[in-house]
Amino acid sequence: MSEVRAAIAQARTIVVKIGSSAITDLDTGIDHARLDSLVDALEARMRAGSDVVVVSSGAVGAGIAPLGLKKRPADLATKQAAASVGQLKLAQAWDASFSRYDRTVGQVLLTADDVSNRAHHANAQRTLDRLRALHAVAVVNENDTVATNELRFGDNDRLGALVAHLTVADALVLLSDVDGLYTGDPRKPGPDGKPARLIAEVAGPEDLDGVIAGSGGALGTGGMASKLSAARLAADSGVPVLLAAAAQADRALADASVGTVFAARPQRLSARRFWVRHAAEALGRLTIDAGAVDAVVARRRSLLAAGVTGVSGGFSSGDVVELAGPDGVVCARGVSSYDADDIADMAGKSSDDLPSDYSRPVIHADQLVRT
Known part of the structure; x- marks a missing residue:
């Protein structure tokens, strides 16, 4: 096992970002069986001694089916309406699933201003730290009901990286419908006719030469481009990152033996310098x-x-x-x-x-x- 994978496997505090496609479905909304499976893996990691903070996508996706919509809305007002329905259902689903293990869940809704504004940044940090101290599981999501197109994180991958810094996490795990970083779209042959290759470890920018990253799918705003950007952001702040499929959450959270890992810079940026570089508008x-x-x-x-x-x-x-x-x-x-x-x-x-x-x-x- 590489040093990076060992560091993630042994991390004391870990942020786990869950993609929309991992827990929601266009036709039925929240997929409770898949969510329960993820909670089982998260619980196993916590029982092994780690503090876990969850960054959950899926508020808009969870509101699509109850509102009778056929696809992810494109206009801001309908997105916010879907999020207002979905956030409630998502919080209830996380609470119900963790209650199987007698875990208390706290919902933390953030906007980009909560991170870019220094005073709000400190308040969010204190809330997350206090929830951990009280042994509650913090489930973080972007507050889509009030966020605007001009004032957004962009996607929950970036939010996950920022929360990893806020909580001084030892590792960030990005779980979605992709099983790692490839040199191109793994579903299509490359320009040379050969299939795209999985990149097991990214030690530095040179390992990304020639990598083609695409945008998101039907339920989420992310995609490989956003995951790559978030991984580099977290690694730049001193946090190692694992990118893996939600279907492999048990192995990802147990020994980090799947997916792609991103090595962290040797020294973590100070909170002030990180804020100036990545968080502040x-x-x-x-x-x-x-x-x-x-x-x-x-x-x-x-x-x-x-x-x-x-x-x-x-x-x-x-x-x-x-x-x-x-x-x-x-x-x-x-x-x-x-x-x-x-x-x-x-x-x-x-x-x-x-x-x-x-x-x-x-x-x-x-x-x-x-x-």
Whole structure:
């Protein structure tokens, strides 16, 4: 067994994301037999000594059948209506299944703002930590009834990665209808006529060369592209990841011997730097010259006003902004020391030409992360 699989198998705190297709069906809604099977595997992992946090998709899928819909709705209002019905049924189903083992379930509904806003971020973290301390099973879902197209996690794979960071988890397991990461669609031959190959372990970006990832299916918003993105996000924050089929949940949660594993970076990002890089919404953008790109990216220096060539967005001091080089490519994110209007007035000026009120860097090196 590889070191990554051993780390996941022995993880003390684990976040398990369950895909919509694993527990819901277009015709019948929640598939209680499949959900019970997943809970059996989760219970076995908890009895082995692990704390488990569940991130459950399926609210919209669980509401489709009761509302008489024939397919996943495309418009936001109908999605929210389906979610309002489905969230109740999903919570009841998780509670009923875990009650077979005398487990108490707590539902945690999050929006993207709960993670991107630092105060909300801390509140969500405290709630999850307290549920674990009280020996309750936290079942997390995106609050689809109030989320908008402009303010969403995008999919529950990303939510799972963010919850793994919030809970300082030792591992993240993504369970859905796919049994791992392939070099292409395993149902179709590749350009060379050969079938796609399963990638057992991803140690770094070079292992993903040539990989083609697709979008989601009929019930979910995810897909291989979202799972790959979430796995890389979690691994970047220091959390190893296992991507496996929900049908193999017993083995995935027992010894991590199935699917694809993603190695974590050697050192976990601090909560502050993770928030700046992955969780916070960027409220503006600064365009910087080539010299500033070199200083920020290669030499890890603070961004000074002299290197700023353009400002966009109505952000304020303390907001997160993106930094883009002359080619328009975003190279970093950071917490602005000034309002957008102030930086527009400062742009291109040396420190000697600025009043004392503007003596601080535009973004201090401690508040910068490379992307």
